[in-house]
Structures are given as structure tokens and as C-alpha cells.
Amino acid sequence: MKQTPFSAKHIAAGAKMAGFAGFNMPISYTGINDEHAAVRNNAGVFDVSHMGEFIFKGEGALDLIQRVTTNDASKLAGGKIQYSCLTNENGGIIDDLLIYCIEYNKVYMLVVNASNIDKDWDWISHHNTGNVEMHNISDKTCLLAIQGPNAAKILQPLTELDILNLKYYNFIKGKFAGIDNVLISATGYTGAGGVEIYFEDKDNNADIVWDTLFETGAPLGLKPIGLGARDTLRLEMGYCLYGNDIDDFTTPLEAGLGWITKFTKPFMASAYLQKQKAAGVDKKLVGFEMTDKGIPRHDYRIKDAEGNLIGRVTSGTQSPTLGRAIGMGYVTTEFAGIDSEIYIEVRDKLLKAKVSKLPFVQQQS
Template sequence: MKQTPFTQKHIDLGAKMAEFAGYNMPISYSSINEEHHTVRKNAGVFDVSHMGEFILKGENALDLIQKVTTNDAAKLKNGQAQYSIFTNEHGGIVDDLIVYCVEENKVYMLVVNAANIDKDWNWVSQHNTNNVEMHNISEKTALLAIQGPQATAILQPLTDIDILNLKYYTFAKGNFAGVPNVLISATGYTGAGGVEIYFEDKDGAAEKIWNAIFEAGTPKGLKPIGLAARDTLRLEMGYSLYGNDLDDTTSPLEAGLGWVTKFTKDFTAKELLQQQKAEGVKRRLVGFELADKGIPRHGYEIVDDAGNIIGVVTSGTQSPTLGKAIGLGYVQTGNAAIGSNIFIKVRDKQLAATIVKMPFV
């Protein structure tokens, strides 16, 4: 298993560790509920150094990004970021990603999911017909996400960047905890506010940054948080997770990601998705709350009141904030309306649920 620059820190803190995307990652330090509430109410630190980062440079960098992603990256100015999708030739999702505009029309950073680094690199490379300079900096890039309503106030004394006023989906570069050339962004995956810190792990930078964050934050209740709470936090916001809610067979339109699918430019599978939009999709990703006790799990069947299979659960959990079970799943379009009653098939039981508007909290 691969390690992040912080793996030994997690072990020393007594974290429950497990393999995730080939990395030895912290799943939890205490209880999932406690860690979840820490982020919702105060601030927590996630090690997400397993994520992938690619740098694309040159006069044709933007053209390449436009070709392989669904969103319109031409709208990005320096210091802006954008959520986007790689689509395959069948209209399925290769991955979801964030595009960072470092230097307009010249330098971009793509942040991709950990499990898809090689797949994404190959996908972008095979479309790179105009010799765009590409660098896979995933292995040497460390990434911490400090999330929660108090995150920026805790971190502000450590940097010369004005992170208190950093707008959503923007970023800036500067010094952080005495380390130069640190990129700080506000893209979030928890819905609780906060920032992400990207830096190269050299000259003891990871040790320096980790220690500075916890020296500043521990007296104010900042805690390390595992991937289990990250999952419950993102699910409460209705954010999709690749491999669960998105994959090579789901289209952006089915997944409710039409808002990042721009038909004003050419991209892979544009015509196919335009046709899908015109004809309407046969299934949709919806959010639901359980009325009965039980936890909806990935792969459970969704049925109607007559017991007919109408869909499948893609993500599910017990919401720490709501105190009830929630989930995401694909259902036939005719059954996808808000307020529709559905049932989750759990072994020999059918648990009653209702389709609700997202986010859940």
C-alpha cells in the first residue's frame, strides 16, 4: 500500500486505517458521528493527499481541456476553479474533477479522484494531439482539506493569503506556515466551508504544515477527521462519489450534472448527450430519506409499492445531522419526482422511503 506524507501521523494518533485507492488511509479516529459533528460545527482536518493532480501547460492547454471535459473552461480567469466531468465516447463518466486556472490560456491544474489517476492520465494523454506539456504531480503533491465553519479563522494567522474572504471555487498561492508556493483553494466536499491546501512535500514541508495547523487549531477544537465522516458529510450535501454514484456507465444528465455539461463547445460525446437531452433520460439520480429503520447500501434494489424493481441504491448512510437514514440512487424517470414513495429492498424486507430535494441538510 502507498503512504501519504501523513500516514505515520495517523497511525501515531491511533486512527483506524484501511486501504483506499491503493493508499493506507485513516477511516476514523474516534466515532464517525463525533468527527462528523466536529466538521459541521467547528473544524476538522482531512488528509486527501491520495488525490491526483495533473499540470497542463502551453498555448494548446485550454483546447485540450475543452475537448476532454464537459464544462466550459474558457470562462475561467486566473485564480478560479471549476467542477467538471470527463465523458467517454458512450456518454459515460470517466471521472469527475476540478479544473484550476493557474495562468489563463496557458497553465491549468486538474484534480482527479485517487482511484482514477492512471485511467484519467491515459484518457487525457490519448487526446493530446497538439503536444500540450503534461506533468503528473500526484506523487509529490500533498493535500490537506481543513473543513468547517471555523476553519479559515483558525488558519488565517498561518498565511499571508486572505483566506477569510476567499470566494467559493477560487484559489490563491502564497506562504503558509513558513512554506512558500502553497496553493489554497475553497472548493470543499463537505458543505461546511473551509479550504484545501496543496503543496509539494519537500524540505519537511508536510511536517511543518501539519504541526502548525494543529498547534493553532487544537486549543480551538480542531481535530483530525477520517474518510468515513467525509463520506457522511458529502452525502448529506447530495454530492456524488465516483465509483458509487458516478461511473463509466452513468451519464452527466442522468446524474443531475447537466449544469456542468455545456453544449456551446465541442467535447467527447457531445452529440450523444445532446440527443439524450432532447429525448430525455430514462433514469435519474435522486436523494431519498428512509421512513423505516435500516441503512440503504450501495447495490440494494429500489422497488415500487407493487414490488417492481425501479432502480438501485448507489450511496447510503445514517445521517448524523438528521438522525435518519438517507441515500442516493438511480430510479426510472417516471418514479423520480420529489415526494414519490419508494421502497428499499433489504434482504426479505422492503423499507419505506421518500424521494426528497437535495441537499438533505
């Protein structure tokens, strides 16, 4: 099992560790609910160094990105970020990802899911028909997500860069905690505000940044956070988790990602998805709240009042913020309307739920 540059720090801090996407990752430290509340109300640090990062260079870099991703990356100027996805020929989602414009039409960074690094690299490489210079820097990149409403305030003393006024889906580069060439982006997958920081894994950088973060932040309540709370936080926002809510057999239109599917330019499966949009989808990813007592789990069956199968749960949990059970899942289109009554099959019992508007919890800035 692979280790991140921070694995020893997690173990020393008493984290419960488990395998995730081939990496030994912290699941929780003091408990998921406690860590969840810390991020929603103050700030927490996630080690997400298992994620993948690709650098594309050359005059054809933008053209390659345009061909393999669904969003319109031509809209990106230097210092801007975009959420997008890769699709196969049948419109299925190979991965969801972030695109960073380092230099317009010349240098870009793609950030992909840990479980899909090799798959994504092979797919894009296969479609690199030009001379785009590609570098997989995943193994030498540290990535920490410092999330929460007070994250920027806690981090600002560690850099001369203006983190406090960094706008959502923008990034800056410079010195942080005494380390050069750190990329700081106003992104994250919690909906609680905050930033993510990327830096090279060399010269003891990981230890320096981690120790400095907590020397500065611990007196202000900054806590290390595991993947358990990351999952409950993202689910409260209705954010998709690859492998659960989206995969190679679900399309962006079915997953509610039509807003990152732009038909202003051709891309892989654009013709297929245009036809699907015109015809209408047969199933949709929806959020729902349990009416009856019970917690929905991945792959539980969704049925109608007569017991007919209408879909399946993709993600579910007891929301720490709301104090009630929530979930997401695909249902046939006729049951996708807000307040539609659906039933989750839990241990041979049909428990009532209703389709809810996403997000379950409002995003914090």
C-alpha cells in the same frame, strides 16, 4: 499499499487505518459521528493527498481541456476553479474533477480521484493531439482539506494571504506556515465551508504543516478527520462519489450534472449527450429519506409498491446531522419526482422511503 506523507501522523494519532484506492488511509479517529459533528460545527483536517494532480502547460492547454471535459473552461480566469467531468464516447463519466486556472490559456491544474489517476492520465494523453505539456505531479503533492465554519478563522494566523475573504471556488498562492508556493482554494467536499491546501512534498513540508496546523488549531477544537466522516458529510450534501454514484456507465445528465454539461462548445460525447437531453433520460439519480426504519446500502435494490425493480441504491447512511437514514440511487424517471414513494429492499423486506430534494443539509459558507 501506498502511504501518504501523513500516514505516520494518522497512526500516531490512533486512527483506524484501511486501504482506499490503493492507499493506507485513516477511516476514523474518535468515531464517525464525533468527527462529522466537529466539521459541521467547527473545523477538521482531512488528509486527501491520495488525490491526483495534473499540470497542463502550453497554448493548447485550454483547447485540450475543452475537448475532454464537459464544462466550459473558457469561462475560467486566473485564480478561478471549476467542477467538471471527463466522459467517454458513450457519455459515461470517466471521472469528476476540478479544473484550476493558474494562467489563462497557458497553465491549468486538474485534480482527479485517486482511483482514476492512471485511467484519466492515459485518456487525456491519448487525446493530446497538440503539443500540450503534461505533468503528473500526484506523487509529490500534499493535499489537506481543512473544512468547517471556523476553518478559515483558525488558519488565517498562519499566512499573510487573505483566507477569510477568499470566495468559493477561487484560489490564492503564497506562503503558508512558513512554506512557499502553497495553493489555498475555497473548495472541499463537505458543504461545511473551509479550504483545501496544496503544497510540494519536500523538505519535511508535510510534518511542518501538519504540526503547525494542530499547534494553532487544537486549542480551538481543530480535529483530524477520517474518510468515514468525509463520506457522511458529502452524502448529506448529495455530492456524488465516483465508483458509487457515478461511473463509466452513467452520464452526467442521468446523474443530475447537467449544470456542468455545456453544449456551447464541442467535447467528447457532446453529440451523444445532446441527443440524450432531447430524448430525455430513462433513469435519474435521486436523493431519498427512509420512512421505515432501516439503513440503505450501496447496491440494495429499489422497487415500487408492487415489488417491481425500478432502480438501485448507490450510497446510503444514517445521517449524523438529521438523525435519520438517507441515501441516493438511480430510479426510473417516473419515480424521480420529489415525494415519490419508493421501497428499498433490505434483507428481503421492502422498506418505505420517499424521494427528497437535495441537498439533505444546507451548505454552510
